[in-house]
Amino acid sequence: MRFWFLCCLLICSTSVIANDLTPNDMASNDVAPSDMSPSDMSPSDMSPSDMASNIVVSNAVVRLLPPGSPNTAVYFDIANNTSQPIELTRAEGQFADSFEFHLMSMDGETMRMQHLDSLSVAAHQSMALVPGGIHLMALQLKESLHEGQVLSLILYTEQGTAIPVKAIVAKP
Numbered sequence: 001m002r003f004w005f006l007c008c009l010l011i012c013s014t015s016v017i018a019n020d021l022t023p024n025d026m027a028s029n030d031v032a033p034s035d036m037s038p039s040d041m042s043p044s045d046m047s048p049s050d051m052a053s054n055i056v057v058s059n060a061v062v063r064l065l066p067p068g069s070p071n072t073a074v075y076f077d078i079a080n081n082t083s084q085p086i087e088l089t090r091a092e093g094q095f096a097d098s099f100e101f102h103l104m105s106m107d108g109e110t111m112r113m114q115h116l117d118s119l120s121v122a123a124h125q126s127m128a129l130v131p132g133g134i135h136l137m138a139l140q141l142k143e144s145l146h147e148g149q150v151l152s153l154i155l156y157t158e159q160g161t162a163i164p165v166k167a168i169v170a171k172p
């Protein structure tokens with residue numbers, strides 16, 4: 001527990017600079033505005049693919065850490081363009097053993113890391129996962145990462161919707 005805490009502390013306490021990414025580098029999953037209005041589409045009418053295409057992840061970045069670092073953090077923006085709340089419960093990707101949602105916060109002078117069971121995004125709201133705040137921790141990396149590499153991961157909601165994400169590896 002202490003080990004993870006220290007690793008997280010190292011990763012989360014400095015900020016990512018993603019400004020050197022060009023728009024072409026960034027894997028943005030933006031979709032056209034939905035043609036559904038809340039009035040003509042009740043949650044039960046939505047197919048899983050409708051759900052997935054209306055949950056938009058953009059600006060996804062995997063933090064590049066010095067070689068040998070066992071873990072790293074993933075940051076992204078997520079917009080829930082559906083008319084119902086979503087609950088992200090887990091993530092999967094080939095490049096790490098497991099993934100956890102974490103919350104970084106200050107308790108006086110002390111930085112604290114909290115493992116979150118899930119992340120809620122209200123209907124028609126968005127959320128930013130950022131250094132020093134909520135992030136997705138990638139634990140036990142299976143390969144050494146290099147700058148500019150694009151990695152795939154999948155976020156899953158409690159309802160079973162799979163949200164594919166392309167994230168670019170970038171230096172802090």
Ligand SMILES: [Cu+2]
Pocket residue numbers: 008012073102113135137
């Ligand atoms: Cu963390």
